[in-house]
Amino acid sequence: MSEGSKVYGILLEFEDPQNLVVACRKVRDAGYTRWDAHTPFPIHGMDAAMGIRGTRLPLLILAGGLTGLALALLMQWWMNAVDYPFLISGKPLFGLPANIPVTFELTVLFAALTTFFGMWGLNGMPRLYHPVFKSARFRRATADRFFIVIESDDPLYQTEGTSDFAASLGAVAVEELED
Amino acid sequence: MSSPDLRPPIDPLDNTSDDPTQPTTLVLGGHDFTSVTDTVASIAENPNPPRAWYIAFAVTASMTAMLFAMIAYLIVTGVGVWGLNNPVGWGWAIVNFVFWVGIGHAGTLISAILFLLRQRWRTSINRFAEAMTIFAVICAGIFPAIHVGRIWVVWWLFPIPNYQLVWPNFRSPLLWDVFAVGTYMTVSLLFWYTGMVPDLATLRDRAQTKTRAIIFGILALGWRGSHRHWHRYEKAYLILAGLATPLVLSVHSVVSFDFAVAQLPGWHTTIFPPYFVAGAIFSGFSMVGTLLVPARKWFGLKEFITLHHLENMNKIILATGSMVGFAYATEFFIAWYGGNPAESFAFVNRAFGPYAWAYWIMVSCNVIAPQFFWSKRVRTNTVAMWILYIFVNIGMWFERFVITVTSLSRDFLPSSWGYYSPTIVDILTFVGSFGLFFMLVLLFIRFLPMLAMAEVKTVMPVAHVSGESKPIGDYHGDIHILPKAPKEAT
Numbered sequence: 232m233s234e235g236s237k238v239y240g241i242l243l244e245f246e247d248p249q250n251l252v253v254a255c256r257k258v259r260d261a262g263y264t265r266w267d268a269h270t271p272f273p274i275h276g277m278d279a280a281m282g283i284r285g286t287r288l289p290l291l292i293l294a295g296g297l298t299g300l301a302l303a304l305l306m307q308w309w310m311n312a313v314d315y316p317f318l319i320s321g322k323p324l325f326g327l328p329a330n331i332p333v334t335f336e337l338t339v340l341f342a343a344l345t346t347f348f349g350m351w352g353l354n355g356m357p358r359l360y361h362p363v364f365k366s367a368r369f370r371r372a373t374a375d376r377f378f379i380v381i382e383s384d385d386p387l388y389q390t391e392g393t394s395d396f397a398a399s400l401g402a403v404a405v406e407e408l409e410d
Numbered sequence: 411m412s413s414p415d416l417r418p419p420i421d422p423l424d425n426t427s428d429d430p431t432q433p434t435t436l437v438l439g440g441h442d443f444t445s446v447t448d449t450v451a452s453i454a455e456n457p458n459p460p461r462a463w464y465i466a467f468a469v470t471a472s473m474t475a476m477l478f479a480m481i482a483y484l485i486v487t488g489v490g491v492w493g494l495n496n497p498v499g500w501g502w503a504i505v506n507f508v509f510w511v512g513i514g515h516a517g518t519l520i521s522a523i524l525f526l527l528r529q530r531w532r533t534s535i536n537r538f539a540e541a542m543t544i545f546a547v548i549c550a551g552i553f554p555a556i557h558v559g560r561i562w563v564v565w566w567l568f569p570i571p572n573y574q575l576v577w578p579n580f581r582s583p584l585l586w587d588v589f590a591v592g593t594y595m596t597v598s599l600l601f602w603y604t605g606m607v608p609d610l611a612t613l614r615d616r617a618q619t620k621t622r623a624i625i626f627g628i629l630a631l632g633w634r635g636s637h638r639h640w641h642r643y644e645k646a647y648l649i650l651a652g653l654a655t656p657l658v659l660s661v662h663s664v665v666s667f668d669f670a671v672a673q674l675p676g677w678h679t680t681i682f683p684p685y686f687v688a689g690a691i692f693s694g695f696s697m698v699g700t701l702l703v704p705a706r707k708w709f710g711l712k713e714f715i716t717l718h719h720l721e722n723m724n725k726i727i728l729a730t731g732s733m734v735g736f737a738y739a740t741e742f743f744i745a746w747y748g749g750n751p752a753e754s755f756a757f758v759n760r761a762f763g764p765y766a767w768a769y770w771i772m773v774s775c776n777v778i779a780p781q782f783f784w785s786k787r788v789r790t791n792t793v794a795m796w797i798l799y800i801f802v803n804i805g806m807w808f809e810r811f812v813i814t815v816t817s818l819s820r821d822f823l824p825s826s827w828g829y830y831s832p833t834i835v836d837i838l839t840f841v842g843s844f845g846l847f848f849m850l851v852l853l854f855i856r857f858l859p860m861l862a863m864a865e866v867k868t869v870m871p872v873a874h875v876s877g878e879s880k881p882i883g884d885y886h887g888d889i890h891i892l893p894k895a896p897k898e899a900t
Contacts (some may be wrong), residue, residue: 255893258848267636267637267638268634268636268637269635269636269637270635270637271607271608271635271638271863271864271866271867273444273445273641273643273864273868274637274643275707277438277637278637278641281637281638283637283638283641286641288642288645288646288649289645289649289720292649303414306569310577310578311579314577315577316577317576317577319579319581322809325773329580330580332583332586332589332664333589333665334587336586336590336593336660337589337663338655339597339653339656339657340592340593340658341651342653343593343596343597343600343653344596345649346646346649347412347604347650349645349646350604350642350643350645350646354636354638356631356633356634356639357632359631361626361632363634364634367633370615370616371615372615372634372721373612373614373634373635374443374447374612374615374616375443375444375447386567395843403477
């Protein structure tokens with residue numbers, strides 16, 4: 232490694248999920264905060280092993296759904312009872328039962344759109360470039376290998392100390408990532 | 411001379427079980443993560459698909475061209491090119507619409523409802539079924555759009571200001587349909603795409619050419635398997651499933667309101683919403699099976715889409731087919747018990763009137779055919795089940811034909827009765843919609859991962875980490891106990 236280029240962090244490769252989870256607990260307990268695990272599929276128990284807190288996504292979705300509900304009722308009331316009173320077969324201009332289907336559909340639609348855009352937004356995506364993509368080894372993160380990345384921005388990160396710590400985690404390969 | 415061994419040979423690909431309390435192996439053939447990725451991704455990466463693919467694509471693309479030619483002819487000439495006339499003003503266009511929307515129900519049912527019910531076998535078939543849903547809804551959407559007659563004002567269906575300053579009538583089931591099918595299409599698409607992003611990232615990372623790397627790079631949104639992302643991803647997926655579950659039940663209910671809210675004998679019944687939903691699931695699973703049985707054979711996926719998967723689908727077809735049969739019987743009972751002469755006539759007319767031939771095709775295909783699935787030998791025989799799927803596909807089209815046409819052709823006033831027949835344009839348009847459907851399926855198989863690789867990996871025994879005392883192997887059940895860590899800020 233050259234001292235001149237900025238180091239993004241250190242990449243650890245594991246061959247199976249069991250070793251990864253054990254290593255993640257050690258990284259968590261060592262007090263690192265700016266680090267991540269990369270796996271081809273979600274592994275149960277990783278949230279606890281990494282100390283990930285719950286996401287606020289459900290609250291956003293609730294807000295999205297309620298917005299859809301309110302907009303749908305307002306739209307149907309304004310369009311059929313106010314802006315152009317639409318009298319058909321003597322039915323009330325605004326009767327809740329007849330307006331429920333559209334209200335339901337728009338509630339679901341807004342909630343689903345919030346879920347989709349909210350999840351990708353909170354994950355910071357789309358983001359087509361990332362330092363980990365420079366590693367040829369990392370290409371297997373979406374197939375059959377398991378990785379931990381400890382970022383150099385982490386307050387506990389020291390060039391020597393973190394390398395020694397990483398070596399103790401049982402990774403099959405350790406690599407330094409350039410930014 | 412020793413007596414021959416009469417026991418059937420043990421088939422390594424037969425993982426069906428008669429004991430539902432025991433876990434079933436969902437991925438056979440001793441696969442590991444590497445071989446799962448290779449097997450599935452290589453189908454979408456093969457630069458030279460088999461010749462049969464090209465032949466099938468040529469045939470279905472020609473049929474699609476015929477569909478658009480028929481639509482062009484319809485628009486240029488008018489709806490008179492169809493067999494519609496008084497008293498039957500709703501013909502094949504509506505029948506085909508309900509038929510395709512119904513087929514489109516299986517995908518979201520498999521992805522959402524089976525996900526919430528923790529039916530882990532869904533992982534091998536959900537991607538394919540969701541794709542099929544989207545293609546079926548595309549086919550369905552064509553028919554109401556073109557049947558309005560003046561297609562250039564079809565945007566009046568949406569609440570968009572127009573020069574007449576009139577808004578859509580929100581108390582009409584036909585408008586509810588626009589919102590229901592539109593929402594269903596959107597949510598199905600979001601669900602499908604969200605589920606596919608990790609697999610698109612796999613294709614990006616395996617890309618051998620620059621073009622593939624760029625296309626899949628953009629489609630994968632920069633996915634890198636981060637566990638902080640997986641955490642929100644799984645939450646979002648669960649909530650999307652929760653949202654899609656009432657949605658899938660609502661869509662065919664709303665479609666049935668098109669009929670049930672009308673005053674016509676044979677349509678004006680409260681049984682329609684549940685009966686339509688059961689029929690939709692029934693027809694959707696049959697279409698999934700019609701496509702999966704050949705696909706798993708041709709693309710070497712028997713170890714992923716196992717007999718256990720197919721048997722489970724056949725059990726659902728048996729259950730929903732029996733519900734449909736029960737609904738037919740209930741309709742007749744209520745027609746008699748309700749004491750309304752117009753209603754009882756409508757049902758006697760269905761079974762013994764001029765369209766009796768269609769009615770009995772429907773009953774044979776939908777009520778009698780699925781009953782063969784009581785036999786395990788039929789449920790696990792791919793040829794037998796495929797033949798039964800075809801019967802169900804035919805029967806469910808005839809169900810919509812019987813409902814739509816018999817009631818319209820003979821309503822309250824005998825002097826206005828008539829007999830409806832389709833024209834060649836009707837027939838070619840419907841045949842063309844199959845071309846579009848199969849063409850889209852072929853393109854999907856050719857270019858996108860047809861099995862949810864990331865999800866299949868989670869149901870493999872090696873994927874599971876269950877605390878230090880039990881290292882690996884316990885993959886059934888969803889309890890994964892880990893020592894609770896104090897939650898920290900991240």
